[in-house]
Amino acid sequence: MTNTFLDTVKGKLIISCQALPNEPLHSSFIMARMGRAAKQAGAVGIRANSVVDIQAIQDETGLPMIGIAKTDYPESPVYITPTMKEMRAVAATGVEVVACQVTGELRPNGEKLADIVAQFRQEFPDTLLMADTDILENALVADKLGFDIIGTTMRGYTANSKGTNVADNDFEYLKELLKQVKHPVVAEGKIDTPEKMKRCLELGCQAVVVGGAITRPLEIASRFIAAL
Numbered sequence: 001m002t003n004t005f006l007d008t009v010k011g012k013l014i015i016s017c018q019a020l021p022n023e024p025l026h027s028s029f030i031m032a033r034m035g036r037a038a039k040q041a042g043a044v045g046i047r048a049n050s051v052v053d054i055q056a057i058q059d060e061t062g063l064p065m066i067g068i069a070k071t072d073y074p075e076s077p078v079y080i081t082p083t084m085k086e087m088r089a090v091a092a093t094g095v096e097v098v099a100c101q102v103t104g105e106l107r108p109n110g111e112k113l114a115d116i117v118a119q120f121r122q123e124f125p126d127t128l129l130m131a132d133t134d135i136l137e138n139a140l141v142a143d144k145l146g147f148d149i150i151g152t153t154m155r156g157y158t159a160n161s162k163g164t165n166v167a168d169n170d171f172e173y174l175k176e177l178l179k180q181v182k183h184p185v186v187a188e189g190k191i192d193t194p195e196k197m198k199r200c201l202e203l204g205c206q207a208v209v210v211g212g213a214i215t216r217p218l219e220i221a222s223r224f225i226a227a228l
């Protein structure tokens with residue numbers, strides 16, 4: 001099997017459909033309907049969290065997907081598909097891409113990122129790997145380990161990247177990242193306007209992932225309320 005994900009999404013929009021248990025829309029049924037709306041609008045791929053949501057969205061849309069499993073372990077701040085166990089469970093759904101957090105901190109159970117990548121390649125040779133990174137140093141680690149996609153997902157969410165936004169200074173960080181890594185870059189995280197999405201593509205990103213600005217009504221409504 002050849003994985004055509006990178007060609008399919010080139011220059012296009014991937015929509016993230018996620019709602020954690022503490023969010024108002026937490027429901028695989030609702031996420032599948034979000035996926036339906038995303039597809040009708042013209043999204044070429046979906047990013048989703050948890051095996052059940054992934055399966056519901058696959059059934060509903062048939063679109064290629066980036067799958068993750070957000071899982072908290074008390075001993076580590078790494079929560080996006082942190083261990084081989086979650087990587088395996090997500091890959092087993094048949095998603096085209098499995099994404100995991102690459103932010104430099106120690107992973108749960110003492111697992112090493114390099115070992116996870118090697119094991120994953122053996123078990124799932126047709127599935128692409130995306131690194132959810134925060135700073136250049138960690139993006140370069142992912143690039144060297146051979147991740148197929150370097151994502152900016154965690155920028156602004158880790159101790160090392162606190163207070164930053166990928167869009168700062170006309171995407172200054174993204175420009176540097178695109179210069180330094182060999183693998184395709186997908187812009188993700190706080191891309192909240194169509195203009196920002198377009199700018200990321202103009203700068204050379206393979207694709208853009210947009211989540212909250214489209215699929216999190218609480219977030220969207222709160223922006224309006226905050227302006228009152």
Ligand SMILES: CC(=O)N[C@H](C=O)[C@@H](O)[C@H](O)[C@H](O)COP(=O)(O)O
Pocket residue numbers: 016018068153154157188189190191209210211212213
């Ligand atoms: C930091 C973290 O846990 N990000 C998660 C990763 O999957 C999601 O909660 C985000 O919604 C996703 O990255 C899309 O970003 P935004 O919703 O900002 O467009």
